[in-house]
Every structure is written in structure tokens, then in C-alpha cells.
Amino acid sequence: MLLVFESQTHEAEKLIELLKKNGADAIFDESKTYGSNHISMALYQTVQAFKNKSNFADDFSLEYLIRLSGEKQISKALTFGVKNGSKRIGIIVDEEKKSNIINILGQPVAPGRYDKDFIIEYFEIVDIDNQIETEKKIFEKIALLNTKI
Numbered sequence: 001m002l003l004v005f006e007s008q009t010h011e012a013e014k015l016i017e018l019l020k021k022n023g024a025d026a027i028f029d030e031s032k033t034y035g036s037n038h039i040s041m042a043l044y045q046t047v048q049a050f051k052n053k054s055n056f057a058d059d060f061s062l063e064y065l066i067r068l069s070g071e072k073q074i075s076k077a078l079t080f081g082v083k084n085g086s087k088r089i090g091i092i093v094d095e096e097k098k099s100n101i102i103n104i105l106g107q108p109v110a111p112g113r114y115d116k117d118f119i120i121e122y123f124e125i126v127d128i129d130n131q132i133e134t135e136k137k138i139f140e141k142i143a144l145l146n147t148k149i
């Protein structure tokens with residue numbers, strides 16, 4: 001399940017550690033994702049990578065960032081991670097552990113407020129208002145990960 005929180009992050013590493021200890025499977029900067037389809041595609045690809053033993057990272061959350069970014073290079077994948085100053089924290093968590101995360105970060109907000117400029121630049125999008133073409137470009141980048149050397 002996806003939870004999104006608006007929270008000013010001051011000690012990102014400590015927060016990530018705390019969230020993982022309390023059941024968060026993946027933690028990312030939700031503003032750098034192009035909506036729920038992007039988030040779902042990356043999750044599907046991450047689960048499949050572990051199932052097929054084609055994952056690049058041993059840590060599920062890091063593998064998820066790799067899939068979100070469409071990049072094997074860890075430094076590029078970490079662009080999608082939560083850092084000091086992050087305001088929109090996305091968390092993938094099992095339903096049973098949802099309350100643990102809410103106790104730490106408060107009430108979740110509606111997902112879907114992305115950083116338009118970041119998406120355009122990072123994924124080299126020409127017309128971000130064309131959802132089908134934008135998602136196609138992002139999904140291709142994610143799917144092509146397994147073919148890159």
C-alpha cells in the first residue's frame with residue numbers, strides 16, 4: 001500500500017532507518033514520481049526482480065529507487081530517495097504495518113503532486129501534459145533496466 005506524507009525532513013538517514021524498522025518496504029520522494037502508475041510499475045518491477053533474482057541491490061528499498069529512476073547507477077537512483085529538506089515522503093508498506101508509519105509521520109495526504117520540472121528534465125519529457133506518452137517514456141526506461149549492461 002502507498003502512503004504519502006507532507007513532512008519537512010531534517011535527519012533523513014535516521015528517519016529512513018526508523019521507518020524501515022517499523023515496516024516500511026520502500027521510502028522515496030513522492031514529488032519525483034509521475035503519479036500512481038509510475039509508483040506501481042516500479043513496485044511491480046522491483047518485486048519481479050527479486051522473484052527472478054535479477055535485482056541489482058540487496059535492499060528492497062534501494063532496488064525500488066533503482067526501478068523508479070530507471071537507472072542502475074546508485075547515485076542517480078538516490079535522486080529519488082528522501083533527503084534532508086524533502087517535503088513529500090512516499091512509503092510502500094503492508095496494510096498490517098500502516099499504523100506504525102502513521103504514528104511516526106502523522107496523517108497521510110493524497111498522492112500525486114509531482115515536481116513537473118524534475119520529471120521533464122530527468123526523463124527528457126517533451127509534452128508532460130500528454131499522460132500516455134509521458135508514462136510510456138518512463139515505463140520504457142524502467143523496463144529497459146534488465147537489458148542494460
